[in-house]
Amino acid sequence: MSKTEKGYEALPTADIEHVLDGKEHKTDKRCDIFSKSNMAITMSYLTVGLVMSFIQTPLNVYMVKVLNAEPSLQNTIGILQTLPWSLKLVFGFLSDSVPIYGMQRKPYLAIGTVLYSFAFIAYAISGVDSVTFLALCIFVGTLGLIMVDVMADTMCVQRSRFEKEDQRGQMQASFYSVRFAGGVIGAICGASVCNKDTWGVGLTFQQVA
Template sequence: TALISGFSSLPWLVKPLYGFISDSFPLFGYRRRSYLVLSGLLGALSWSLMATFVGSKYGAVVCILIGSLSVAFSDVVVDSMVVERARGESQAISGSLQSLCWGSSAFGSIVSSYFSGSLVDAYGVRFVFGITALLPMITSAVAVLVKEQHVPGPTRGQNVLLANPSFLESSRENIIQLWNAVREPNVFLPTVFIFFWQATPQSDSAVFYFTTNKLGFTPEFLGRVKLVTSVASLVGVGLYNGLLKRVPLRKIFLATTIIGTAFGMTQVLLVTGLNRQLGISDEWFAIGDSLILTVLGQVSFMPVLVLAAKLCPEGMEATLFATLMSISNGGSVVGGLLGAVLTQVFGVTKDKFDNLSSLIILCNLSSLLPLPLLGLLPEDDSEIVSNENVDIEMKSN
């Protein structure tokens, strides 16, 4: 299981590479549409093989790796399409586009969480794999309808790299443009904030072991919690889109960080058993806690997506957005590692939880540390638009 999980995550580690390929090398005359169709076909192939022929763990690893590559590549392409459509728009419009995408993702997660377990019990694993194979095919079919300007490519029989040096020149220019974009203060400084905001220590793993080994939460109950968190993600997206998409980014980060820190402390009640003294069972408390924290987490993450989309220059949408998201994910990895170190320092193990309350308190308080860096973010939407106009003027000159 660990081997399969590790291999499935590999394609997600090089998302900027997919963005660079999509930006620099049009496929059949299109930078987005063709790669989206190809990703869907790869995903359908991998899950079809899982539903029919695959019978060994090595075959399963290969198919899951291909399926993960399909999802990661299509994720980059779709992100770039959203960035292209959000360029020049207000923060509210950009927020609506991101809300539509992440709301759709949350809705899909709700459907899969609700039906996957029952379908496996009723019809078996291979039947579910077969159903899963149909979904990437739908993606490929819908991708054909995407409106995109045709990009002239090499003539038939020519080698893309050798016979058409413009592709090499374009690739070189894209690398230079990416480097110049990342060095721009209006891109670099917000990226620094996003990294440190994600890099604070996390106690999730220790709390997970406590709920399973100490409280005895079953996989079935954890599946229900997963369903609740999927619904909470959809609620968070709707809350942001309906009420917060016009609120300045600094205010959203400040409010969600402080409120999230306060509600994160409620896990101490679960660890110490105070929730039972208040007449709330462990199960209901865990569900309510996950619901609130997921809503806050989704509300606070939406501005990250909006900000990243607004920072991407023309022609580098896929590459730079994927790079910014990779930096954000890198911050999360650092936060997980710091949390693991603190877990060791406090002597918390999968069977020993004496200092878990102290660990939770410290990790939650550390979430406040990036707040002094809020000044690195643009003050309001007009500042972002102004920076975009400067970039356009520089390109024109």
């Protein structure tokens, strides 16, 4: 760098532009997980974490106390909860290849939410204690949950491209922190509603679903 006549070093042009451009110091709203445009993604991550952990304890108690399920049957239900997660890649390709009304993510996000809700509401209002029907509803509901999770991940990746170089990865970490928080809240609430025999207050699995 050259020196001026008074002996001071000249400030590089890039640094001058950085100082003059106040926008450089502002957070890009596209990377703010609590901005209006990203709130749906944030709530999706919170919901995925919440429902995954919330349903687990009531489901285990229901299978043991009401359905008298053997360990092998409980293991089968567990497999039906985890097996659909191997289809995440399929849902990603599907949303890329088959847009709905010109949109690739939002319609699938809505479909996944409706699918999950429909599966468990159907079991709740059926009034039957059936292992077969429960397994079907869990499988369908998990497919819907995966669809929500994949679309949220995809939209997160799309928006993370606008992050500054020194902030790369922070947006995804923030979203996953929200998901973890939802998981903690769901686990506490799920365990709390299953202590009717001890506390005198609780919910049945149908009420939880």
